Amino acid sequence: MSVIRTVRSAVRHEMPKVKGSRFIASLAPAGDVEQAMDFVAARRAEFRDATHNCFAWRLALDENAFRYSDDGEPAGTAGRPILQEIDGRRLSDVVVVVTRYFGGTRLGTGGLVRAYGGAAAAALERAEIVERPVVRTLSIHYPYELSGAVQGVLARFALAPAKADYGAEIAATVAVPVADAERLAHALREATAGRAQVAFER
Known part of the structure; x- marks a missing residue:
């Protein structure tokens, strides 16, 4: 997989009340676990008085790069339905939090699945979906006298250090499309006669 589908920017949508309960879905792009969990933490802080803040995220790192939480709702009734809405649209690098304010009436297992999944779906339908290359992070360590050689290789690939x-x-890091990753690493080693230390970050 060299291209992924993801959301361009953050979206928030509140559904009509379900038997008195409010369901507010917030979503955003997330390129790594830290970004995803920071977004979850921010929504929990924003809606600290809510009954539940359930979430799911999926990253493009590999097929196991996902997580979900029912946050106190019955197992399988909140986080998994949110994740299913993400996966059903073949999206990656996205995090969705659905906040619930309990309205006094229990919804039952089926009702919860429909409410959480429906809230996530409604927010995702309002998001702009974009395609972008899957990238890997390459770390490069090299002496100052090799700066010209390293910069020349990066320029050939139309890249610049992220840091x-x-x-x-x-010590530089570069985000490189996965399709070009091995070619870039080889070109850097060749241009610096193996003096540059080149490694992919996990």
């Missing part, structure tokens, strides 16, 4: 630290040597 660079200047200590005894230069």
Whole structure:
């Protein structure tokens, strides 16, 4: 997989009340676990008075890069239905939080599944879906005298460091489309006669 489908930007949507309960879905793009969980934490802080803040996220790292939580609802009635809505649209690098304010009437297992899944679906339907390359992060460590060689290779691939630290040597990280990753690593080693330390971050 060299291209993924994801959401362009954050979306929030509140459904009509379900037997008095409010369901508010918030979603956003998330490129890694930290971003996904930061978004979840922010929604929990924003809606700290809510009865439940259930969530699911799916990342493009691999098929096992997902997580969901029922946050106190009966097992399988909240987080998994949210994840199913993400997966049903073949989306990755996205996090969805559905917040519930209990309205006084229990919905039952089926009602909860429909409510949480429906809230996630309604928000996802309002999101702009985009395709973008899957990227890998490449770390490069090299002495200053190799700066020209390294920059020349990156320019050939139309890339620039996402971050660079200047200590005894230069330590840079580059986000590279997965389709070009191995070719870039080989080109860097070749251009620096193996003096640059090149490794993919996990």
